[in-house]
Amino acid sequence: MKGKWKALTFFILPFVLLFAAFYLAPILYAIKQSLYKVERKGTFGKATEVFGGLDQYQRVFTDGPFWESIGRVLLFGIVQVPVMLGLALIFALLLDSGLVKGRRFFRLAFFVPYAVPGVVAAIMWGFLYSPNLSPFTAVTSAVDLLDADLVLWSMANVVTWVYVGYNMLIIYSSLLAIPQEVYEAAKIDGAGAIRTAWSIKIPLVMPAIVLTTVFSIIGTLQLLAEPAVFRTFSSAVTSTYTPNLTVYSTSSIPNFNLAAAFSVVLALATCVLSFAFLKVTQRGGDK
Amino acid sequence: MKNVNRLAPTLVMGAATLYFLVPIWWLLVAASKSRGQFTNTAPLWFADFSLVDNLRELFAYRDGVFLRWMLNSVLYTGGAALLGTLLAAMCGYALAKYRFPGREAIFNVVLSGVLVPATALALPLFLIFSQFEATNTFWSVFLPSLVNPFGVYLARIYATASVPDELLEAARLDGSGEIRTFFTISTRLMFPALVTIFLFHFVAVWNNFLLPLIMLGEEKLFPVTLGLYSWNTQVNQIPELRMLVLTGALVSIVPLVIAFLILQRFWRNGLGSGAIK
Numbered sequence: 407m408k409g410k411w412k413a414l415t416f417f418i419l420p421f422v423l424l425f426a427a428f429y430l431a432p433i434l435y436a437i438k439q440s441l442y443k444v445e446r447k448g449t450f451g452k453a454t455e456v457f458g459g460l461d462q463y464q465r466v467f468t469d470g471p472f473w474e475s476i477g478r479v480l481l482f483g484i485v486q487v488p489v490m491l492g493l494a495l496i497f498a499l500l501l502d503s504g505l506v507k508g509r510r511f512f513r514l515a516f517f518v519p520y521a522v523p524g525v526v527a528a529i530m531w532g533f534l535y536s537p538n539l540s541p542f543t544a545v546t547s548a549v550d551l552l553d554a555d556l557v558l559w560s561m562a563n564v565v566t567w568v569y570v571g572y573n574m575l576i577i578y579s580s581l582l583a584i585p586q587e588v589y590e591a592a593k594i595d596g597a598g599a600i601r602t603a604w605s606i607k608i609p610l611v612m613p614a615i616v617l618t619t620v621f622s623i624i625g626t627l628q629l630l631a632e633p634a635v636f637r638t639f640s641s642a643v644t645s646t647y648t649p650n651l652t653v654y655s656t657s658s659i660p661n662f663n664l665a666a667a668f669s670v671v672l673a674l675a676t677c678v679l680s681f682a683f684l685k686v687t688q689r690g691g692d693k
Numbered sequence: 694m695k696n697v698n699r700l701a702p703t704l705v706m707g708a709a710t711l712y713f714l715v716p717i718w719w720l721l722v723a724a725s726k727s728r729g730q731f732t733n734t735a736p737l738w739f740a741d742f743s744l745v746d747n748l749r750e751l752f753a754y755r756d757g758v759f760l761r762w763m764l765n766s767v768l769y770t771g772g773a774a775l776l777g778t779l780l781a782a783m784c785g786y787a788l789a790k791y792r793f794p795g796r797e798a799i800f801n802v803v804l805s806g807v808l809v810p811a812t813a814l815a816l817p818l819f820l821i822f823s824q825f826e827a828t829n830t831f832w833s834v835f836l837p838s839l840v841n842p843f844g845v846y847l848a849r850i851y852a853t854a855s856v857p858d859e860l861l862e863a864a865r866l867d868g869s870g871e872i873r874t875f876f877t878i879s880t881r882l883m884f885p886a887l888v889t890i891f892l893f894h895f896v897a898v899w900n901n902f903l904l905p906l907i908m909l910g911e912e913k914l915f916p917v918t919l920g921l922y923s924w925n926t927q928v929n930q931i932p933e934l935r936m937l938v939l940t941g942a943l944v945s946i947v948p949l950v951i952a953f954l955i956l957q958r959f960w961r962n963g964l965g966s967g968a969i970k
Binding site (some may be wrong): 409410412413414416417418420421422424425427428429430431432433435436439493496497500503505506507512514515516517518519520521522523524525526529530531532533534538539540541567570571599624627628630631634635637638650653654657662665666669670672673676677680681 | 698699702703705706709710712713714716717719720723732736737780781783784786787788791793799802803805806808809810811812813814816817818819820821836837839840842845870871872875896899900902903906907918919921922925926928929938939942945946949950952953954
């Protein structure tokens with residue numbers, strides 16, 4: 407019995423301590439910081455931190471560019487996440503259908519972009535989009551992929567390019583886990599490949615699709631590397647283009663109290679959205 | 694009719710392959726060209742092969758700072774993922790295999806950590822580390838990268854499913870200590886899960902850009918992603934950096950592509966079972 411407690415401490419304590427120090431403490435600290443503000447006595451007076459209540463939050467909620475950036479990533483997510491996961495699902499179903507030869511090759515080829523870190527992928531595509539550097543001058547001389555109207559969707563393409571293969575692999579793995587007997591009845595009924603995919607496969611891999619959707623929602627709200635890199639290529643990307651860029655540029659002013667408030671609001675929004683999505687899909691499953 | 698049925702899917706997959714691989718092919722070709730030929734030769738085919746010259750220039754630039762960045766990335770990512778996987782595995786295993794008061798509370802708190810985006814932590818972490826004057830150090834990026842709540846979640850699920858209680862009981866009767874049992878028996882049973890947790894963790898740290906961006910000021914400590922980013926922001930002022938950015942981008946993805954090719958068998962199997970439960 408004594409041995410059990412010793413073992414438990416050994417197993418759990420290291421993680422719990424690190425989790426408390428680098429997960430819980432920052433959250434609490436951010437909340438605390440967001441409740442303070444810096445006050446100066448006169449123009450050149452010494453700056454002191456005083457309790458400001460919800461002052462910073464009032465600034466957050468009246469900050470036009472911040473809410474514009476939230477709207478921008480939401481629009482981005484509403485379009486990009488379904489496109490990306492739709493493609494991932496189609497590719498996974500095609501791989502699983504047995505209609506395509508060279509499965510191993512396709513699986514690897516689609517997955518390779520996932521090995522490219524977001525920053526590097528954005529740099530690469532930045533070059534590909536630039537009118538004077540791109541290999542696709544036929545396209546880039548006709549449309550400016552980096553102007554204010556299109557740059558968001560150019561970034562969506564970068565994210566899609568990186569993550570389709572990864573999501574495809576998650577969905578494909580759960581397709582592989584479906585036991586063959588499940589298909590027997592469908593075969594006897596004479597159901598075709600599309601019919602089988604629609605009525606049997608997709609419902610069975612729903613948990614995997616839900617999981618990838620939640621991860622994608624979280625990822626979309628955190629969009630940072632792509633817009634940060636694209637600032638070099640396009641003047642349309644401002645320093646407050648996405649919520650995380652706002653956090654970064656506010657903290658480099660530096661206004662840490664306001665940046666902390668932005669962080670707290672963003673983290674809350676992310677939790678609420680992914681939690682709401684989980685709840686909605688679970689309710690759908692119960693019916 | 695049968696052939697038509699196969700033709701369309703193959704065409705779709707072929708087109709998608711082009712979409713995924715052409716950019717990487719372009720990067721390879723571009724990194725093999727001299728500065729002069731980069732803009733005035735066919736972009737998707739090789740000109741005079743100067744990849745070696747470009748590499749030499751890349752690794753010599755500013756006393757070889759690029760090599761330093763690559764090593765940093767390996768340390769930050771590999772180190773944090775290895776150690777972090779072990780910590781997550783131990784915690785998840787204990788939560789699965791022992792009954793004790795507060796077990797569910799710990800699990801729920803850790804699980805809600807999964808929904809907290811890592812980037813929301815970067816700024817407060819910076820503020821905390823600056824209280825101890827520890828920003829701009831190796832540890833300021835390494836230590837926070839160790840924590841992987843999703844790993845605990847996965848480890849608990851796998852341990853419940855793959856480590857039978859009877860086996861642990863038998864080990865106890867044989868006089869094996871709890872900790873020894875974990876390292877000799879349980880980790881072996883959990884191995885596919887551990888590979889999955891490791892890879893998830895590896896990629897998460899590799900892609901975490903905001904933390905090093907906020908935390909680090911000294912170039913010597915940068916991971917390769919931040920280093921390339923900082924060069925890329927200077928391209929407009931220092932045009933010769935452009936070839937270095939391209940060559941560096943190519944070099945930075947080679948290790949990860951190789952690792953994926955080697956580990957993809959485990960990666961695929963582990964992922965599937967993780968997603969289903």
